[in-house]
Amino acid sequence: MRKLLILLLFLQLGLRVCGQHNYNVVFVGNSITFGALHKNPKQTAPPQVCARWLAQQPGVGECHAVNMGKSGRTTFNFVPAKTGITNYWNELKSATADIMAAHPEGRLVFSMMLGTNDAAERPGNSRTTPFMYEHNMKLIIDSLLAIYPRAQFVIHRPIFYSVPFTTRGGSIQTKEGRKMLAVYYKRVKNIVKYFETRYPGQVHAGDGDAYRYFEKHYSTMLVHEKGYQECDFWLHPNEEGSRVLAEYWGKAIVKALKIGQ
Helix, strand or coil: CHHHHHHHHHHHHHHHHHCCEEEEEEEEECHHHHCCCCCCHHHHCHHHHHHHHHHCCCCEEEEEEEEEECCCCCHHHCCCCCCCCCCCHHHHHHHHHHHHHHCCCCEEEEEEECCCCCCCEECCECCCCHHHHHHHHHHHHHHHHHHCCCCEEEECCCCCCCCCEECCCCCEECHHHHHHHHHHHHHHHHHHHHHHCCCCCCEEECCCCHHHHHHHHHHHHEEEEECHHHCEEEEEECHHHHHHHHHHHHHHHHHHHCCCC
């Protein structure tokens, strides 16, 4: 009887392991993704926290993360084309290749949250139009799918921030800019539809709820900052806010990829 119980236990454990998959998640974003203003962003930035959260979920074995959060950057900074501004396309390709080489058994996922800086009025650059936001996102995703045709993409809505404010670098955020975040996110439906015929079930609308959470709790979950002429604003999640945002992302990834089902 004891031997039978031990055999059944090992069989159950074996079935659980067989039902699990490892994941390599590349997080593409701006300073919010990077973990700006954290004392130790390598531990507390949303990508690292999200990867740890995902590794605890049913159906997930190991989860490895790449943080491609670049402070102050827009969708234009990630397109595979010369735009006359700092470009991270080659770094994105290289970082993805590195994590896939290190963990070749992992399923590749791109978790993307871009738009906060696209919505700002910046020195020498006007706000990104919804058309160009959609165009840039399609171009980035299409180019990555050309390299990794089985990759999954989850596109999240940028989170709430206080307005108005002007950063010390001259970027201006207003109510109009913040409203643009909702317009950008509506364009995600077009992006998903665009890829559905060639890559069915691989490009998904991700989290859209974190925005409302941070709208209610911005004074405690976002860092209090001083901008131009000492104006007050709240934009970047603190360590606790990062944990909350990471869980929103994780839940969206689990739902989109039907992990554990």
